[in-house]
Amino acid sequence: MNIFYDVPSERWSHNEEDMQLYAGAANEEIPFKQDTQDQALFPITLFPGNRVLVVGILTSLDPKKESGIGGNLTLFQNLSQYLSNHGILAYVFTVESLLSNYMKGFIFSSQTNTWNEVKLPLPDIVYNRIPKRGFEASESFQELLSFFKEHRITLFNPHFLDKYLMYEALTEDGSLARHLPSTIDLSDPTQLADFLHFHKHIYLKPCKGSQGKGIYTLLEKPDGTLQFNSLKHQELYPDFSAFWEANKASLKKRGYLAQRAVIPKKLNGHRYDYRILVHYENGFYKVTGKGVRMSQTQEITTHTPRGGKLFPYQQLQTRPLNRKLANIAQRCGIILSRKFGFLGEFSIDIGEDTSGALFIYEVNSKPMQFDEEEIEASRLLHLKNLFIELTFPNHIRK
Numbered sequence: 001m002n003i004f005y006d007v008p009s010e011r012w013s014h015n016e017e018d019m020q021l022y023a024g025a026a027n028e029e030i031p032f033k034q035d036t037q038d039q040a041l042f043p044i045t046l047f048p049g050n051r052v053l054v055v056g057i058l059t060s061l062d063p064k065k066e067s068g069i070g071g072n073l074t075l076f077q078n079l080s081q082y083l084s085n086h087g088i089l090a091y092v093f094t095v096e097s098l099l100s101n102y103m104k105g106f107i108f109s110s111q112t113n114t115w116n117e118v119k120l121p122l123p124d125i126v127y128n129r130i131p132k133r134g135f136e137a138s139e140s141f142q143e144l145l146s147f148f149k150e151h152r153i154t155l156f157n158p159h160f161l162d163k164y165l166m167y168e169a170l171t172e173d174g175s176l177a178r179h180l181p182s183t184i185d186l187s188d189p190t191q192l193a194d195f196l197h198f199h200k201h202i203y204l205k206p207c208k209g210s211q212g213k214g215i216y217t218l219l220e221k222p223d224g225t226l227q228f229n230s231l232k233h234q235e236l237y238p239d240f241s242a243f244w245e246a247n248k249a250s251l252k253k254r255g256y257l258a259q260r261a262v263i264p265k266k267l268n269g270h271r272y273d274y275r276i277l278v279h280y281e282n283g284f285y286k287v288t289g290k291g292v293r294m295s296q297t298q299e300i301t302t303h304t305p306r307g308g309k310l311f312p313y314q315q316l317q318t319r320p321l322n323r324k325l326a327n328i329a330q331r332c333g334i335i336l337s338r339k340f341g342f343l344g345e346f347s348i349d350i351g352e353d354t355s356g357a358l359f360i361y362e363v364n365s366k367p368m369q370f371d372e373e374e375i376e377a378s379r380l381l382h383l384k385n386l387f388i389e390l391t392f393p394n395h396i397r398k
Contacts, residue, residue, distance in 0.1 A: 001043070002041050003052065005039060010118065011119075014031070017034075018032075021046075023052035045088065052121075054120070056122075056127070057076050058093060058127065059092055060131060072131070074369065076092050076129070078380065079383065081108060088388075091120055092108075103121070106118075124153070127157070156344045156390070158340065158341035159365065164183065166336065170331075179328060181361075189240075197220060201261040202258050202260055204217070204257075205259060206255060206256055215231070225237065226243045265354050270295045272316075273350060275349060275350075276329060277289035278333060278348065279382040281386065284330060285333030287325055287329045289378050292310070294311045344390070348362070
């Protein structure tokens with residue numbers, strides 16, 4: 001079946017006579033129209049109740065971009081086209097457009113390679129891709145959450161995760177405790193000094209950071225001096241007091257945690273981490289992609305924006321490793337969804353020490369795109385299936 005959009009009138013219609021068709025959370029009727037010539041055509045799948053499934057990809061405005069749309073436009077384009085190819089009406093929208101008098105969003109045109117603003121039904125489900133943490137703390141975002149609740153719109157992943165709050169939540173689970181490096185909130189200098197003296201080598205990470213930005217290591221040497229390393233430079237301090245006095249303002253302002261440094265297993269002289277992608281499916285959290293990132297230019301982090309490179313997971317995988325990653329993913333999904341709200345998709349950065357033990361470094365509720373094409377293909381498939389499952393739980397996928 002097809003639906004059509006008429007630009008001058010900003011109206012949707014369908015071409016099946018004697019059929020009623022509805023779309024989105026408000027169950028808006030899409031009327032029949034006999035003459036649809038020269039109107040934009042969208043093939044759709046008919047779901048129970050003569051419904052069109054409508055997915056909204058939530059982001060924010062960015063005046064610096066030609067389209068005016070913020071966030072990862074490549075991901076939005078790939079996802080919206082994939083969903084459209086499977087008969088799902090998908091569009092990108094912003095808080096401003098939803099809270100205006102009528103809903104407008106952006107649909108990608110592969111013919112013109114542009115994002116076109118059109119009038120749209122309210123979404124059944126919202127894929128939260130707000131790119132900045134600060135906006136999720138704003139009054140506008142809270143107003144948006146109230147709107148979703150009032151209109152019974154499913155919110156897919158409520159917000160970014162705070163690293164320290166994540167650590168606290170996961171430590172409550174006995175099966176995951178051994179996979180978590182000792183971590184403290186960096187607020188009390190005396191506690192930090194004791195923590196460093198006990199572990200000798202620690203990481204300092206922003207609680208609300210990502211992609212390896214703002215990460216440091218701190219090493220206490222046998223003579224009591226401290227070596228402070230960033231991704232690009234190194235500083236030496238005669239003692240902890242000198243270090244704290246020089247850095248306390250920046251560390252407190254951004255909000256940091258301190259974490260025991262895991263002695264990593266290395267390949268070809270470089271540390272590596274596992275990156276696993278996880279999706280909810282029929283009551284379980286399933287690993288849907290596995291990658292490896294290896295450091296190159298520095299040994300603090302393996303993130304590719306910080307100089308890391310891809311390494312084939314197949315060269316490291318074993319059945320026990322696959323099983324351990326699957327167990328970690330399942331427990332993380334259950335615990336974090338219970339604590340912070342439903343997570344339908346997330347990724348986990350997992351390190352391996354010299355003994356083969358696995359350690360959770362970070363859980364990302366808004367995973368970046370993976371460079372591995374097969375992982376991204378799996379992601380699109382599982383997102384599509386999950387959008388259907390959450391909106392039409394009794395629908396049998398074909």
